Amino acid sequence: MEIGLSSDIPTYSGGLGVLAGDAVRSSADLRIPLVAVTLVSRKGYLRQKITGDGVQQELPDEWNPAQYMRLLPRTVTVRIEGRDVHIRAWFHDHESPVGGLVPVILLDTDMEENAPDDRQITSYLYGSDSAYRLRQEIVLGIGGVKMLKALNFRVERYHMNEGHSSLLTLELMRMNGYDADTAGDMCVFTTHTPVAAAMDTFSYDDVEKALDFPIDTLKKYGGEDRLNLTLLALNMSKYHNGVAKAHQEYSQKLFHGYHIREITNGVHPFTWTSPEFQRLFDRYMHGWANEPELLVRVGKIPNEEIWDAHVKAKAALIDDVHESTGVTLDPEVLTIGFARRATGYKRATLIFSDLDRLKEINRKWPIQLLFSGKAHPHDEGGKQLIKDIYAFRDRLKGEIEVVYLENYSMDLAGKLTSGVDVWLNTPLPPMEASGTSGMKAAFNGVMNFSVLDGWWVEGCVEGVTGWAIGPGPDEPVTEERRRAQELRDLYNKLEYVILPLYYSMEDEWTHRMKNAIGLIAYYFNSHVMMRRYASEAYL
Numbered sequence: 001m002e003i004g005l006s007s008d009i010p011t012y013s014g015g016l017g018v019l020a021g022d023a024v025r026s027s028a029d030l031r032i033p034l035v036a037v038t039l040v041s042r043k044g045y046l047r048q049k050i051t052g053d054g055v056q057q058e059l060p061d062e063w064n065p066a067q068y069m070r071l072l073p074r075t076v077t078v079r080i081e082g083r084d085v086h087i088r089a090w091f092h093d094h095e096s097p098v099g100g101l102v103p104v105i106l107l108d109t110d111m112e113e114n115a116p117d118d119r120q121i122t123s124y125l126y127g128s129d130s131a132y133r134l135r136q137e138i139v140l141g142i143g144g145v146k147m148l149k150a151l152n153f154r155v156e157r158y159h160m161n162e163g164h165s166s167l168l169t170l171e172l173m174r175m176n177g178y179d180a181d182t183a184g185d186m187c188v189f190t191t192h193t194p195v196a197a198a199m200d201t202f203s204y205d206d207v208e209k210a211l212d213f214p215i216d217t218l219k220k221y222g223g224e225d226r227l228n229l230t231l232l233a234l235n236m237s238k239y240h241n242g243v244a245k246a247h248q249e250y251s252q253k254l255f256h257g258y259h260i261r262e263i264t265n266g267v268h269p270f271t272w273t274s275p276e277f278q279r280l281f282d283r284y285m286h287g288w289a290n291e292p293e294l295l296v297r298v299g300k301i302p303n304e305e306i307w308d309a310h311v312k313a314k315a316a317l318i319d320d321v322h323e324s325t326g327v328t329l330d331p332e333v334l335t336i337g338f339a340r341r342a343t344g345y346k347r348a349t350l351i352f353s354d355l356d357r358l359k360e361i362n363r364k365w366p367i368q369l370l371f372s373g374k375a376h377p378h379d380e381g382g383k384q385l386i387k388d389i390y391a392f393r394d395r396l397k398g399e400i401e402v403v404y405l406e407n408y409s410m411d412l413a414g415k416l417t418s419g420v421d422v423w424l425n426t427p428l429p430p431m432e433a434s435g436t437s438g439m440k441a442a443f444n445g446v447m448n449f450s451v452l453d454g455w456w457v458e459g460c461v462e463g464v465t466g467w468a469i470g471p472g473p474d475e476p477v478t479e480e481r482r483r484a485q486e487l488r489d490l491y492n493k494l495e496y497v498i499l500p501l502y503y504s505m506e507d508e509w510t511h512r513m514k515n516a517i518g519l520i521a522y523y524f525n526s527h528v529m530m531r532r533y534a535s536e537a538y539l
Contacts, residue, residue, distance in 0.1 A: 038105070240259065451486065
C-alpha cells in the first residue's frame, strides 16, 4: 500500500513504506528480478505542522508524479460497485549505482473516464473510511495483477507485503479457473501486524456491493463472518513469514495452524549511512555498500577516525536543528534521539515518567533530547503524546533541552539516526513487530538503548552492541513488574553505565560504536533480507 522511494515522493507514512523502498533498493543492487506495485497516493500522507503548544496540524502533501516518473500507455479496468474503474500506471525506474534496475508501478485512477469519486481512489494514502479503503485495496490487488499482465511482466511469485494487497489472490484464482492451489503456489505473504485488531476486515454486505467475486469462495478463504485480508493472505499463500524472530514466535501463536517462518527486516546500507561514514567505509572497506558483510572488519578503522566521523554527523544534525527550530544544541552534550510514528504503544514519553530523577541525572551528566514523528490524523492518543512532549519540554526548560522536530521524513530520519549519540526505543511488547530505525543508527555507530522487542531481541548483546530496557520477551512478569523494571533500567543504565562511559571513557565508547557497526549493521540490512527472500521464499 505504501513505499518510501524518497522524501520528495510522499507515498509512505512510516516504517512499512520505508522498508518496501529498501527492499527495492537492495533488489536493484543485487540484481534480483523484482517489480514493485503500489498506489500513486497523489495527495500523500500528511505534511505536519505543530503549534507552539504541541498541537499537530495536518496539511496536504500533494505531489505531481509527472515530475519524477513517466506515464505508461496501457490501462486496465476493475469492477467496483458494479462500475468499471479505469486504472493507469506511472513507471519509476530505481537504478542501482552497480547497474541493477527495479521498476516500480504506481497505480492511478485519476482519469477522465472515471466518476469523480473513483478518480479519488488513489489520492490519499490509507483512506479514512472502510468503503474507501476497500476500493483502494481492490485497485491495488486486482488492478495490480491486471496491470502487470497488461505490461507483459512474467510474474512467478506475488509477494504480499502485509494484508492490504491480498485481493490479488482473487484475480490469480480467476486467471487459473478458480484453482486455489495453483494461485496459492504463486504467493508469498509477510505479516507485519502483531495484533488481530490491526488487521483490515470488511463486512460481507460491503464486500458484495464492491466486489464481483463468488461470495462462498471469499468466505472459504477470507473468514465466515467478515472478510479478513490477513486470513485471505494466509490461506492463499504457500509461504508465510514474520519480520523478526520474536515476531515469528508471537505470530505463530496468533495464527494457529499456519507455519510462520522468520525473515528479519533490514535497512538499505548506502541509503542509511551518513556521508561521513560512507567516506570512511569507502576508504577502509571498499565494496561495503553492496557487500555489507565487510563491515565486520570495522576494527581496522582507528578509533579517532570513527569518532571524527560521528562528530561531523552530529554537527550536521545540530546545524539542521538550529536552522529549523532556532534551538542551539551543545555538541559536547550526550544527545538522545527518539523518532517514529506518534502512537500510544511506542511510549514516546516513557523517559519523562520520573522528572525529578531525570533532572538529578542531568545535574551529574548533561543530556539533551530530540523527538520527531507524525500522528495519524485519527489517532487522538498519538496527537496527545506530541502535546505531552511539548509540555515536558516547557517544564524542563532551562535544565534539559527537549526539541520536537516536525514533519518527520526519510531525510530527517537519516540525519537523526546518524547525528545523535544514543537511539532510544521504548515500545510496549510485543507490539513492535520488528522496527528498523535502530538498524539505521547502527550503520552510523550510534548506540541503541531499547526495550527487548522486535529485532532488538536478536541484536542486543548487553553492554557490547547497546543496552536493553526491561525484561526479555520470555520472562513471565506482570505488567506492573515489567513497567517497574523498565523504569529502573531506563534511569539506572543511563546514569550509571551510559553517561559515565560517554563522558569519561571516549575510547571505550568508540569501541562500542565499532561493535554497533561490526555486529549489527553487517547483518541487519536489506541485502541480507532480500537474499533470504530470494532463496527461501521466491525460488
